[in-house]
Amino acid sequence: MTVQSKRTLKVEKLARIYDEEIAPVWGTRFGKMLLRNLALPEKGQVLDISCGTGYPTIEILRRMRDGSRLIAIDASSAMLDVARRKVADMGPLGKKGIFFRTESPVPKLSFADDVYDLVVCNLGLNEMPSAEVALRDFARVCKLGGEVRCTLPLAGTFQEFHDLFREVLIKHDKHEALDRLERYVSRFPSIDHVERCMKTASLSGGLEIEEFTLLFKSSREFFFAPVIEYGPLAEWKEIAGAGQEMQDVFWYIKEAIDAYFAGGPFSVTVKAGCLIGRKQEPMAPAELEVAIDIVDYTDETDDDDDVDTGLPLPPHKIAAGSVRVADPEDLEVEEVPDDGSFEVQLDVSAEADLDAFIEGRKRPSHLDSLSLDDLED
Numbered sequence: 001m002t003v004q005s006k007r008t009l010k011v012e013k014l015a016r017i018y019d020e021e022i023a024p025v026w027g028t029r030f031g032k033m034l035l036r037n038l039a040l041p042e043k044g045q046v047l048d049i050s051c052g053t054g055y056p057t058i059e060i061l062r063r064m065r066d067g068s069r070l071i072a073i074d075a076s077s078a079m080l081d082v083a084r085r086k087v088a089d090m091g092p093l094g095k096k097g098i099f100f101r102t103e104s105p106v107p108k109l110s111f112a113d114d115v116y117d118l119v120v121c122n123l124g125l126n127e128m129p130s131a132e133v134a135l136r137d138f139a140r141v142c143k144l145g146g147e148v149r150c151t152l153p154l155a156g157t158f159q160e161f162h163d164l165f166r167e168v169l170i171k172h173d174k175h176e177a178l179d180r181l182e183r184y185v186s187r188f189p190s191i192d193h194v195e196r197c198m199k200t201a202s203l204s205g206g207l208e209i210e211e212f213t214l215l216f217k218s219s220r221e222f223f224f225a226p227v228i229e230y231g232p233l234a235e236w237k238e239i240a241g242a243g244q245e246m247q248d249v250f251w252y253i254k255e256a257i258d259a260y261f262a263g264g265p266f267s268v269t270v271k272a273g274c275l276i277g278r279k280q281e282p283m284a285p286a287e288l289e290v291a292i293d294i295v296d297y298t299d300e301t302d303d304d305d306d307v308d309t310g311l312p313l314p315p316h317k318i319a320a321g322s323v324r325v326a327d328p329e330d331l332e333v334e335e336v337p338d339d340g341s342f343e344v345q346l347d348v349s350a351e352a353d354l355d356a357f358i359e360g361r362k363r364p365s366h367l368d369s370l371s372l373d374d375l376e377d
Contacts, residue, residue, distance in 0.1 A: 011076070011078045012078050012081070014078070014230065015053060015076065015078035015079050015081070015082050016082070017226055017230060018052065018053060018079070018226075018230070019052075019053040019054075019082050021226040021227075022226050022227050022230060022231070023052070023053060023055060025214065025227055026123075026227050026231075027052060027055060027122060027123055028055055029212055029270075029272065030122055030123050030151035030152075030153075030272050030274070031055045031056040031059075031122045031151070032056075033151055033208060033210060033272060033274040034056055034120060034122055034149050034150075034151050034274055035056050035059055035060070036208075036274075038060075038063075038149070040060070040063050040064055040065065040068065040118065041068070041117040041118060041146075042065055042067070042068070043065065043066075043067035043068055044068050044069075044116075044117035044118060045068070045069050045071075045115060045116045045117050045118075046060060046064070046068065046069065046070045046071070046116060046117065046118045046119075046120070047070075047071050047073070047109075047111070047115075047116045047118070047119045047120070047141065048060065048070060048071070048072040048073070048120050048121070048122075049073060049105050049109070049119065049120070049121040049124055049138065050073070050074055050075070050105065050121055050122070050123070050124025050127070051072040051073065051074050051079075051080070051083060051100075051122075052074060052076075052079050052083070052122070052123075053079050053082040053083050053086075054072075054082065054083030054086045054087070055122070056120070056122055057070070057072050057083060057098075058083070058086055058087065058090070060120070061087070061090075061096070061097075061098050062090075064096065064097065066096065067097075068096075068097055069097040069098075069099070070097055070098045070099070071098075071099050071101065071116075072098065072099070072100050072101070073100075073101045073102075073103040073104075073105065074100075074102065074103070075102070075103065075104040075105075075106075076102075077102040080100050080102055083100065084100055105124070105128070105134065105137070106128060106129065106134075108137050109137050109138070109140070109141050111141045112141070113140050113141065114140075114141070114142070114143050114144060115141050115142075115143065116141055116142050116143060116146060117142075117143055117146045117147070118142075118146060118147050118148075118149070119138050119139075119141060119142045119146070119147070119148045119149070120148075120149045120150070121138065121149075121150040121151070122150075122151050123151055123152065123153075124150070125150045125151075125152045126152040126153060126187075126188075126189075131152070131189065131197065132197045132200065135148070135150065135197050135198070135200075135201045135203075135275075136200060136201040138150070138201070139201040139202055139203055139277070139279050142279045143279065144279055144280075144281070145278065145279060146278070146279050147276065147277070147278055147279070148201075148203055148275075148276075148277045148279065149274065149275070149276050149277075150274070150275050151272065151273065151274045151275075152189070152194075152272075152273055152275075153188060153270060153271065153272060153273070154188060154189060154190070154191065154194070154209065154271040154272070154273045155185075155188040155189060155190045155191075155271065156188070156269065156271040157188055157269070157270050157271050157272075158232070158268045158269070158270070159268070159269055160266075160267065160268045160269060161222075161268050162181070162185050164253065164256050164257065164260065165181055165236070165239075165253060166178065166181060167256065168249065168252045168253050168256055169181060169249070171252075172248075172249075172252060174240075174241070174245075174249065176241075177239055177240055177241055177249065180238070180239040181239050184235060184239055189273075191207055191209070191273070194207050194273060194275055195207060198275055198277050201277070202279060202280045202281065202282045203275075203277025203278065203279060203280070204277060204278050204280050205275070205276045205277035205278055206275070206276065206277075207273050207274070207275050207276075208273070208274045208275075208276065209271065209272070209273050209274075210271075210272045210274075211269055211270065211271055211272070212269075212270050212272065213267050213268070213269055213270070214227065214267065214268050214270060215265055215266075215267045216265060216266045216267070216268075217265055217266075218258075218264075218265075218266065219253075219254045219257035219258055219261075219266060219357075220254075220357045221266075222257070222266050222268075223250075223354060223357060224357065237250075237352065246352070247352075247354070247355045247356070247364075248364070248367060250354050250355070250356045250357075251355070251356045251363060251364065251367055252367070253356075254356040254357065
């Protein structure tokens with residue numbers, strides 16, 4: 001088997017894991033918020049950004065009236081393949097007005113201004129290099145009076161774990177790791193931040209908020225649940241450090257979770273937000289400059305020498321399906337060949353196994369003792 005074949009199989013496997021094990025407990029929870037009280041326009045044009053494996057795309061398709069069109073884009077052709085199969089399984093209902101494109105929304109959407117009656121994005125906004133700029137771009141392609149709906153996790157998501165992580169780093173004088181953790185946590189936007197971003201995008205409306213809990217039987221199940229392992233775990237490892245330093249931190253975290261929860265279930269809170277905005281006349285340049293100035297930008301780039309263009313950073317690879325059209329009627333159904341040239345892989349966090357969770361692995365002797373009393377000091 002060639003390297004390319006192995007890579008393709010790996011990406012396809014990750015897409016299946018997302019659809020079968022992550023989406024039901026994560027993406028679907030947010031997607032239901034996006035669908036609540038959603039009024040689809042008659043014979044409207046709908047754009048679904050970062051549609052993944054097809055939720056809430058499929059549900060929007062079910063609700064669409066004849067004459068409407070839905071354009072669903074995603075940077076991963078493997079994800080889109082799963083969504084296409086779901087549409088095919090719908091029979092005649094799946095043949096009405098849906099078009100899939102392998103396309104990244106970064107650095108900007110490929111569509112002209114004022115095209116769509118409805119623009120939706122389920123959990124894609126928080127993955128953009130700059131959510132503020134991305135939201136303005138979403139509003140740009142929306143018609144005046146049209147609606148933009150986006151879901152995203154808010155500040156306070158996974159707070160139980162972040163607090164415990166912070167305690168461990170403070171206890172063991174991991175100051176650089178602590179700084180990395182604080183920068184990471186600050187990327188979860190506050191309600192005020194989202195509302196200011198909506199203002200700069202000329203969207204009038206608000207933010208609906210829900211809380212739900214993810215419950216895990218143990219610390220081991222927490223770290224190896226797909227929603228964590230293929231989600232934030234890779235970044236948590238980077239925060240902890242490299243090599244043995246990272247392994248030591250996760251030993252401490254495991255022991256802290258087990259101490260606090262006495263080997264019982266471990267739960268984390270998710271604060272889910274759904275912004276719903278109606279596109280208004282754009283602000284005057286002076287008003288926009290003031291509004292942008294008050295937005296607290298926390299996004300970081302890897303290269304401080306890059307020129308600030310006001311747009312998100314480009315991805316490593318741009319999708320082959322990118323097009324620029326003024327009218328979605330000009331779009332044709334197109335199967336983008338999966339030759340690997342434009343595939344965007346999901347992050348795989350299992351590059352380095354966590355020693356603390358390998359069966360039979362003993363605690364390293366060089367680690368200091370960590371007890372619940374120590375954490376509470």
